[in-house]
Amino acid sequence: MIPIRALFVASRLWFGLITLVLLFVAAYAFPILFPLVKVAFVVFMVLIGVDFWLLFRTTNYPSGSAFFARREVPERLSNGDENPLTIYLENRYSFNARVEVIDEIPFQFQRRDVLFQAQLKPHETQAIRYELRPTRRGEYSFGAVNVFVLSPLGLLKRRYQFEQGKLVAVYPSFLQMRQFELLAATNRLTEVGVKRIRRIGHSMEFEQVRPYSTGDDVRTINWKATSRRSDSQGASLMINAFQDERSQPVYCLIDKGRVMQSPFEGLTLLDYAINASLVLSNIALMKQDRAGVLTFSDHIGQLLPAERRTGQMLKILELLYRQKTRFLESDYESLYTSIRTHIRQRSLLLLFTNFETMSGMQRQLPYLRRLAKDHLLLVIFFENTELRALIDQPATDTEHVYMKTIGEKFSFEKKQIVKELGQYGIQTILTAPQNLTANTVNKYLELKARGMI
Known part of the structure; x- marks a missing residue:
């Protein structure tokens, strides 16, 4: 047979x-x-x-x-x-x-x-x-x-x-994570859209006193150390070297509610948020910070405390692998209560969610303002790329004019959400899904360079 x-x-x-x-x-x-x-x-x-x-x-x-x-x-x-x-x-x-x-x-x-x-x-x-x-x-x-x-x-x-x-x-996209890791190690992050961030001022974490090199800031010269060295080993300028603030907690808060079910190029917004969280957590650990994850929807999902131990990335990867979108509205009150209970130290909170209307954001604004009082809150939500394509098309008839007008109204409302959150000191990113990872890493490096975390 x-x-x-x-x-x-x-x-x-x-x-x-x-x-x-x-x-x-x-x-x-x-x-x-x-x-x-x-x-x-x-x-x-x-x-x-x-x-x-x-x-x-x-x-x-x-x-x-x-x-x-x-x-x-x-x-x-x-x-x-x-x-x-x-x-x-x-x-x-x-x-x-x-x-x-x-x-x-x-x-x-x-x-x-x-x-x-x-x-x-x-x-x-x-x-x-x-x-x-x-x-x-x-x-x-x-x-x-x-x-x-x-x-x-x-x-x-x-x-x-x-x-x-x-x-x-x-x-989740570990290939993208490795790509960012490799480019960060070789100083080539600009190839994937990560900007070079100019450091503003100095962090206050002293590292060492070392000899002056061309290009160092003359304001950091340590005149006492210079005089002592000049007496013993000849004239040579010494400067105070500072290092980045380390071991800062960085949490990715991932909304799994129905607003994250929208598809884009085959992936849901939740998957884009998960992929970006994986890359950002790896970058944070490379910057000597502590990375953690919290997921929520109509109830709190899983919480992985921010750590910088060996195997933390594997724990994050396994946690993100198991996440699924739920079809109920997310409960921000439970999110605030959980963060207040379990995250006591001031941290950078990156909230991956999506607001389509001003009224939808204002329902959650009281809880976002409370989070921003105790932590540095960064709200990341998505631009509707299909809506943008509709707006950019020239109108050909009355119906198309009507559709473009409605589209511009929704697009303007997204920009209003950014301004409204900014009035309360809440950092925001409004981004297309395909640019989410690069924009999130850019904002994290910017906040770190400004000494805000």
């Missing part, structure tokens, strides 16, 4: 049969062709038998494995990013093999076009590389790698199946 289940018919065989049928029909009109057609039919049947023998013979392959394939998938996939996958092929036949590879990818991708074709010489290996972009966190189940092998005759196909079933978890 195994050869029968693995046997498939190639299109060339169907074309051959159709040609033979037409020749038999023609032979009824021209009987002189009938003997030639019978010979062609016998030859065609012999070729089918030879093709079957070439594909299914096992004398040279005791294990019956005349072809081998293997799919290489990362242990976990990065949400919202292009993840590389590789299929390795090895032809163990003694003839040139033409292969068709169908990879059974998880149903979440809703793709039916993962078909690859290749030509392999005897005992040759090849690698097929392609990419997948998941848009939801969770477990993804890969099926089999189906390889259909054709001999040089190309009449039949033999199917091989490899990698039967594999579960892979899709985590």
